[in-house]
Amino acid sequence: xxxxxxxxxxxxxxxxxxxxxxxxxxxxxxxxxxxxxxxxxxxxxxxxxxxxxxxxxxxxxxxxxxxxxxxxxxxxxxxxxxxxxxxxxxxxxxxxxxxxxxxxxxxxxxxxxxxxxxxxxxxxxxxxxxxxxxxxxxxxxxxxxxxxxxxxxxxxxxxxxxxxxxxxxxxxxxxxxxxxxxxxxxxxxxxxxxxxxxxxxxxxxxxxxxxxxxxxxxxxxx
Amino acid sequence: xxxxxxxxxxxxxxxxxxxxxxxxxxxxxxxxxxxxxxxxxxxxxxxxxxxxxxxxxxxxxxxxxxxxxxxxxxxxxxxxxxxxxxxxxxxxxxxxxxxxxxxxxxxxxxxxxxxxxxxxxxxxxxx
Amino acid sequence: xxxxxxxxxxxxxxxxxxxxxxxxxxxxxxxxxxxxxxxxxxxxxxxxxxxxxxxxxxxxxxxxxxxxxxxxxxxxxxxxxxxxxxxxxxxxxxxxxxxxxxxxxxxxxxxxxxxxxxx
Numbered sequence: 001x002x003x004x005x006x007x008x009x010x011x012x013x014x015x016x017x018x019x020x021x022x023x024x025x026x027x028x029x030x031x032x033x034x035x036x037x038x039x040x041x042x043x044x045x046x047x048x049x050x051x052x053x054x055x056x057x058x059x060x061x062x063x064x065x066x067x068x069x070x071x072x073x074x075x076x077x078x079x080x081x082x083x084x085x086x087x088x089x090x091x092x093x094x095x096x097x098x099x100x101x102x103x104x105x106x107x108x109x110x111x112x113x114x115x116x117x118x119x120x121x122x123x124x125x126x127x128x129x130x131x132x133x134x135x136x137x138x139x140x141x142x143x144x145x146x147x148x149x150x151x152x153x154x155x156x157x158x159x160x161x162x163x164x165x166x167x168x169x170x171x172x173x174x175x176x177x178x179x180x181x182x183x184x185x186x187x188x189x190x191x192x193x194x195x196x197x198x199x200x201x202x203x204x205x206x207x208x209x210x211x212x213x214x215x216x217x218x219x220x221x222x
Numbered sequence: 223x224x225x226x227x228x229x230x231x232x233x234x235x236x237x238x239x240x241x242x243x244x245x246x247x248x249x250x251x252x253x254x255x256x257x258x259x260x261x262x263x264x265x266x267x268x269x270x271x272x273x274x275x276x277x278x279x280x281x282x283x284x285x286x287x288x289x290x291x292x293x294x295x296x297x298x299x300x301x302x303x304x305x306x307x308x309x310x311x312x313x314x315x316x317x318x319x320x321x322x323x324x325x326x327x328x329x330x331x332x333x334x335x336x337x338x339x340x341x342x343x344x345x346x347x348x349x
Numbered sequence: 350x351x352x353x354x355x356x357x358x359x360x361x362x363x364x365x366x367x368x369x370x371x372x373x374x375x376x377x378x379x380x381x382x383x384x385x386x387x388x389x390x391x392x393x394x395x396x397x398x399x400x401x402x403x404x405x406x407x408x409x410x411x412x413x414x415x416x417x418x419x420x421x422x423x424x425x426x427x428x429x430x431x432x433x434x435x436x437x438x439x440x441x442x443x444x445x446x447x448x449x450x451x452x453x454x455x456x457x458x459x460x461x462x463x464x465x466x467x468x
Contacts, residue, residue: 032380032452035420039384041444042426045436052390060386095235105393108238108281110304118345125267125363127403128418137385139374143418149367152269156318161370168319171345174309176363179265179302179327180284181238213372261356263404268357269364291404293433313364 069136071102072184073205077198079111080189086113093184097134104133112175113186114215119170120185121159121212123151124177131182135207142211152176162213185209187216240282245301245330251277252336253305255328263291266332274336275307276343278325286329301330308343359413360406381419388426397429405429 032040046052075097079086089096093109109131112120124130125148130138141147151158155172159165166172175183187209193201208214247253257272265287280303285296309322316322323343377385391397405425406413413421430436 032449033420035416035423036378036380037445037448037452038427038441039380039387039419039423041441041448042423042430042436043383043387044448045440045444046387046391046430049435051396051435052387056390057383057386060390061382064382064386064389092235092238094238098235104236110238125269126265126360127406137377137382140376140418141370141372141374144370145362145414146367146370149362149365150370152324153313153364154317155322158370162372172318172322173345174322174324176267176324176326178267179281179287179329181281181302181304181327259355259357263400263407267363268361287400287403290398290400293398293401296400 064132064137068133069207071097071133072131072135072207072210073202074198075100075102075134076184076186076205076210077201079186080193080201081198086186089186102134104131107131107133107182108180109134109184110175110181111184111186112173114188114212116188117169117171118173119159119166119212119215120173120175120183121151121155122175122177122183122185123148125149125152126176126178129177129182131184134182134184135210139207139211159213162208164214185212190216190218192218239280240284240299242280242282242301245280245283247277247280247301247303247330247333247335249277249279253277253303253328253333254336255305256332256334263288266328267326270307270312270326270328273307273312275305275311278304278306281327302327303330303333304328305333306343358407359410360403377419384419384423384426388422391426396435397426397433401429402426405432 043052043057047054075089078100079089085096085099088099089111090113093111094104094107096111097104097109114120122130123142128138128143130142132138147158152174155174156166159172177183187205189201190204193204204216204218206214206216209216252274253276254274255266255270255272259268259271280301283299283301286298286300287296290296304325305328306323306325308320309316309318309324310320312324321343323345388402392399392402402422402425405428406421408428409416409421409424412424416424427441431438431441
C-alpha cells in the first residue's frame with residue numbers, strides 16, 4: 001500500500017472517519033467544491049486503473065513545493081556573480097541551467113536581461129505558461145484574466161499596480177510566452193550588494209523580480 | 223545553503239533551441255502576421271494578427287501545437303521564431319513611449335514577408 | 350462551435366478590457382497542488398498532452414469566464430480523459446458521488462511554498 005500519510009483525501013478514503021490529521025487549518029473553507037471532488041475522483045479512477053500511482057503524485061507535489069521554487073534565484077545569483085556564466089545563460093538558458101545541475105526537463109528557457117535602458121516583463125496571455133521547473137508554480141495574479149489581458153496592452157500601468165514605476169526613457173519589453181519558450185528575467189543587481197555571497201544575493205532575487213513585475217532591492221535596514 | 227556544485231562538463235548540454243532546417247526567415251527580416259481567424263487551437267494571439275514586426279531570433283523547429291491539440295503528432299515540425307513588435311504598431315491607442323516593445327513566438331506558417339522600407343525596432347538608445 | 354467567421358476563443362485575452370489586478374499571491378490549496386501534480390504526471394508521460402488540455406479549456410466557451418483557474422484545468426482534464434476512453438462519464442459520476450459522501454468540511458492546507466522567498 002502506498003504511503004498516504006501526506007494525502008488527506010486518501011486517509012479519509014481508507015479510514016472512513018473524522019481524524020484530526022487534517023492539514024493545518026486556516027479558516028474553514030467549507031465543503032469541497034464540485035471541481036475539487038471531480039479532480040479527486042479522476043485521480044482515484046486513474047490510480048485504480050493503474051495509470052498513475054498515489055506515490056508518484058505525492059512525489060511530484062513535493063518536487064513542486066520543495067525543489068522548483070528555489071532554483072531560479074540560485075541561477076540568477078550565479079549570473080550576477082559570474083559574468084561569463086551570465087553570457088552563457090543569456091545565450092542558451094537551458095544549457096546554462098544544466099551546467100549548474102538544474103535540469104529543466106521540458107522547459108526551453110530564454111533569459112532576458114534588465115539594463116538601465118530596458119525593463120522586461122513576462123506573461124502568457126493564452127493560458128499560464130511559466131518556467132515551472134525553474135520558479136515553481138506561478139502566482140495567482142500571473143494566471144489571472146486581468147493580468148493576461150492588460151500587461152500586453154498597458155504594461156506600465158500594470159507595473160504601477162505592483163509598485164514599479166519606470167521612466168519614459170526605459171524601454172518596457174513585454175514577452176508573451178505563447179509557444180514553446182519560457183522566460184526568466186535577469187534583474188539589475190542593485191548597488192550596495194558588492195561582495196555579497198550568492199546565497200545572500202538569491203534572497204533579494206524574489207519570484208516577482210524574476211517575472212519582471214518588480215525590481216530587485218536591498219531591503220531597508222529596519 | 224551551500225553554493226551549487228560545479229558539475230562535470232558534459233558531452234552535450236541540452237539546449238533551449240532546436241535546429242531549424244530550411245527556415246524561411248532570418249534574424250532582422252521584417253514580417254507580417256497573417257490576418258486570419260480560423261477556428262481551432264492556435265498559439266498566435268488574435269491581438270497580433272495582421273501586425274508587422276521583425277524576426278528577433280530563430281527558436282528552431284517544433285511539432286505543430288495546432289495538430290498536437292487534437293491528438294496528432296504535430297509533424298512535420300514547423301519553425302518557430304521570436305518576433306519583435308513596437309507597441310505603437312500593435313495598439314492604435316498605446317499610451318506608453320514609442321520605443322516600448324512586445325515580443326512573442328510565431329510559427330513560420332503564420333508569417334509573410336513585409337514590404338516597404340521601415341526601420342525595424344531595436345533595443346538600443348539609438349534605435 | 351459558433352457560426353461567426355472570426356474565431357476568438359475565450360482564452361485569447363491579450364488586450365481585452367479588464368480591471369485592476371489582485372497583486373497578492375493567494376497560493377494554492379491542497380487539492381489544487383494535487384491536481385497540478387496529477388496533470389503534470391500525465392503530461393510528462395504523454396498520457397495526455399499539454400496542447401490537448403489547452404484546447405479542451407479553450408473549448409469551454411462561455412463557461413471559461415465563470416470558472417477559476419483550477420476549475421478550468423479540472424474540466425479540461427475531464428474532457429480529455431473521457432475523450433481518450435481512459436474513464437467513462439458514468440464512472441466519473443459514480444466516483445464523484447463516493448468522494449462527496451466522504452467529506453465533512455476539510456480545511457484548506459496552507460502552502461509551505463509561501464514561506465521563505467519574500468513573495
